[in-house]
Amino acid sequence: MLKFILKRMAYGSLVILGVLIVVFFLFQALPGDPVAMMAGQRTDVSTREAIAKDFGLDKSLPVQLVLYMKDLSPIAIYEDTPENQAKYDYSVLTNLGDNVLVAKTPYLRRSFQTNKRVDEIIIENLEGTLWLAFVAMLFATGVGILFGLIAALKQNTFWDHALVSLSVIGISAPSFVAAIIISIVFGYYLADYTGLNMTGQLWVTDPIYGRELHLENIILPAFTLGIRPLAIITQLTRSSMLDVLSQDYIRTAHAKGLNFYVIVVKHALKNALNPVITAVSGWLASLMAGAFFVEVIFNWKGLGWVTIKSVETKDFPVVMGATLFVALIFVVVNIIVDILYAATDPRIRLSD
DSSP, rough: OOOHHHHHHHHHHHHHHHHHHHHHHHSSSSOOOOHHHHHHHTOOHHHHHHHHTHHHTSHHHHHHHHHHHHHOOSEEEEEEOHHHHHHHHHHHEETTEEEEEEEOOOOOOOOTOOOOOOHHHHHHHHHHHHHHHHHHHHHHHHHHHHHHHHHHTTTTSHHHHHHHHHHHHHHHHHHHHHHHHHHHHHIIIIIHOOOOOOOOOOOETTTTTTTEOOGGGGGGHHHHHHHHHHHHHHHHHHHHHHHHHHHHHHHHHHHHHHHHHHIIIIIIIIIHHHHHHHHHHHHHHHHHHHHHHHHHHHHOOOOOHHHHHHHTTTHHHHHHHHEEEEEEHHHHHHHHHHHHHHHHHHHHHHHH
């Protein structure tokens, strides 16, 4: 089991490394002068040179990549100066002559626009995305299982065809298109009936009452984000239920005269949920990535919102940091899921 876990972590590290290299060179190829973004157009040459030296922008691309990887590494070697201590906030592990081996949190550089640390920007905006992804997944799981169960029990009827057709539409519709339609219809034209807004935040600061929780503002973006996983969970539940309902032990339960709902809920549904759990476990990270355009359309200030705004202003460190963070979430979730599978099914470890 330990060998299996170490191998999965090694694969995950390679994926992160690949994403890091691709993201770095991708943004280096985009137009724009990072020094001018940070210093402004009217600053003197010496100021620009100092900024370029501080960020390593005066060096070749391979050297810049090495420096960026060094900043991201939790263990690195630096010259022990007050400037480096303030910049990286490290703890010295051992002295190496003029340099020191240090332990630190990954340094994602600073925003070109605000000069704020990228990790602080990510942490400040992460809560909104996590709540949005969690509520969307909760909605998709509950309603998707219900729809899949109804479709399986009403096979080849109007309800079955209707739910399957709706799930196909849900899978096919791009999230940004669905977000625009849902925002306009339910947040504008039907706002008097729904009581919902086209845009809004989970927490709203009122000048009199202070910070207030507005749960109604999460309904439309969470519904939009949950449409695709809901459709997939509906089809998975339906397919799995139909397979379980055809098993011998279900026919035996019917022959014994057990209550229909006891058979469905206690025996069939419990065994049919395994593939659904598999899908749900891997969807949370996907929803965080899928939330980017949904957040912008609903003006929901989360990680996706700040990333898209950073793309518009060419604030590359923020975009690169957010991209690497989402990639890390993907890798960590997949490793955890693989470990859980291996713990419950030894055949996975043996086949590996």
